[in-house]
Amino acid sequence: MTRTISGFSKLSKRQKIEWLAANFFEDPAAAEQTLTAWRRPDEQQQNIIDGFTENAVSNYTLPFSVAPNFMINGKAYAVPMVIEESSVVAAASSAAKFWLDRGGFHAEVLGTVKLGQVHFRWGGNPARLRALFPALKAHLFATSADLTANMRQRGGGLQEINLLDFTHLEPEYYQLRASFETCDSMGANFINSVLERFGNQLEHFIETHPDLSDKDRDVEVIMCILSNYTPNCLVRAWVECSEAELEDLARDAGLPGHAAVDRICTAVRIAGIDPYRATTHNKGIFNGIDAVVLATGNDFRAIEACGHTYACRNGQYRSLSRAWVERGVFRFELEIPLPIGTVGGLTALHPLAKQALELLGNPSAPELMMIVAAVGLAQNFAAVRSLVTTGIQQGHMKMHLTNILHHLGATAAESTAAQDYFCRETVSFSAVRTFLERQRSNGF
Ligand code: MEV
Numbered sequence: 001m002t003r004t005i006s007g008f009s010k011l012s013k014r015q016k017i018e019w020l021a022a023n024f025f026e027d028p029a030a031a032e033q034t035l036t037a038w039r040r041p042d043e044q045q046q047n048i049i050d051g052f053t054e055n056a057v058s059n060y061t062l063p064f065s066v067a068p069n070f071m072i073n074g075k076a077y078a079v080p081m082v083i084e085e086s087s088v089v090a091a092a093s094s095a096a097k098f099w100l101d102r103g104g105f106h107a108e109v110l111g112t113v114k115l116g117q118v119h120f121r122w123g124g125n126p127a128r129l130r131a132l133f134p135a136l137k138a139h140l141f142a143t144s145a146d147l148t149a150n151m152r153q154r155g156g157g158l159q160e161i162n163l164l165d166f167t168h169l170e171p172e173y174y175q176l177r178a179s180f181e182t183c184d185s186m187g188a189n190f191i192n193s194v195l196e197r198f199g200n201q202l203e204h205f206i207e208t209h210p211d212l213s214d215k216d217r218d219v220e221v222i223m224c225i226l227s228n229y230t231p232n233c234l235v236r237a238w239v240e241c242s243e244a245e246l247e248d249l250a251r252d253a254g255l256p257g258h259a260a261v262d263r264i265c266t267a268v269r270i271a272g273i274d275p276y277r278a279t280t281h282n283k284g285i286f287n288g289i290d291a292v293v294l295a296t297g298n299d300f301r302a303i304e305a306c307g308h309t310y311a312c313r314n315g316q317y318r319s320l321s322r323a324w325v326e327r328g329v330f331r332f333e334l335e336i337p338l339p340i341g342t343v344g345g346l347t348a349l350h351p352l353a354k355q356a357l358e359l360l361g362n363p364s365a366p367e368l369m370m371i372v373a374a375v376g377l378a379q380n381f382a383a384v385r386s387l388v389t390t391g392i393q394q395g396h397m398k399m400h401l402t403n404i405l406h407h408l409g410a411t412a413a414e415s416t417a418a419q420d421y422f423c424r425e426t427v428s429f430s431a432v433r434t435f436l437e438r439q440r441s442n443g444f
């Protein structure tokens with residue numbers, strides 16, 4: 001048995017599976033069977049998926065779900081969501097329906113600027129570099145014009161380049177920070193290509209500049225890469241209605257008058273005070289956001305990284321949403337940077353991402369930003385609403401019941417009986433097991 005290998009990527013898929021099955025699994029035949037069974041039977045479809053990453057040996061399947069009834073800026077959407085957590089889609093759908101009768105969701109894009117950086121070392125006089133910078137900037141604009149031409153034609157491109165001096169924190173360290181408009185694409189490849197050109201041209205400019213002495217010609221580019229923190233690629237989504245329109249919320253929870261609204265606002269303020277609660281609160285927002293981002297073929301790690309940095313932009317990690325009542329009007333609002341795209345990358349390659357975008361009416365990137373933010377807000381509303389009224393376990397475990405039944409190998413008849421029984425009882429793993437044991441010993 002050998003658990004390391006060289007040249008794994010060169011093996012055929014069959015050989016990869018055989019090697020894994022033989023070396024890592026107690027039952028190699030069963031392992032081979034599982035890895036093979038989850039592949040697409042249609043070879044052409046499978047080839048598309050295999051092309052996404054190196055060393056693909058099977059497919060990891062998640063449900064492609066839909067949350068209907070999202071009214072956003074007066075337009076109705078059925079929103080595609082890809083997520084494994086059982087209660088998320090149900091919660092989004094219920095919040096969408098709730099707000100459908102109260103004016104729906106509102107959203108606006110506050111900016112679409114993306115950023116990239118060239119990090120470099122230069123040992124000369126900082127004032128000298130500052131003096132040279134206008135000429136360097138013009139040089140970088142000119143020498144990247146071929147790369148930005150297409151984007152400029154679409155209304156975007158390179159917008160600005162700034163020089164930042166960090167020599168007080170790290171000897172000789174400077175940064176070029178460039179801003180971009182990438183239209184409907186997320187733009188990562190575009191930005192990174194332009195930045196690498198900047199890196200080469202920065203070296204060329206300094207090394208050949210006639211006004212610089214030999215000792216000032218030493219420049220070292222450390223790295224060129226986009227920044228996933230894009231605070232000016234920002235969207236705001238909100239819901240609002242009169243407090244009176246929320247009275248049934250309190251009534252359903254057996255609370256007096258405006259108590260539910262008051263508790264919601266307090267819960268959101270708590271997430272603005274305490275980072276431990278803020279992390280969970282924002283995780284609830286990302287339950288919705290990630291699911292749509294993933295369904296539409298976007299990079300959910302980029303979105304998460306950006307959102308969490310934004311959540312601590314003032315020095316402490318806080319809630320991304322806010323809720324308050326003013327003159328009898330309740331408003332619940334989410335502001336979040338969402339650098340996403342609707343063209344390029346996986347959006348056109350993955351058949352279901354393509355389908356997801358079509359389901360949304362093939363939106364522009366700004367429209368998708370508004371949809372995603374609305375779903376994040378819906379998810380946050382649903383979670384906080386449950387937390388301050390019934391608690392989340394009741395709904396969550398009801399949704400989780402199906403998973404527990406599958407895990408315990410329940411038959412269709414046993415599942416139907418269990419669904420019926422647990423309408424009235426608290427769901428837990430042991431309660432479901434006891435229920436099934438009782439059923440089986442009674443000869444059902
Ligand atoms: C669970 O996935 C998400 C929640 O914990 C979010 C929250 O607490 O606000 C319910």
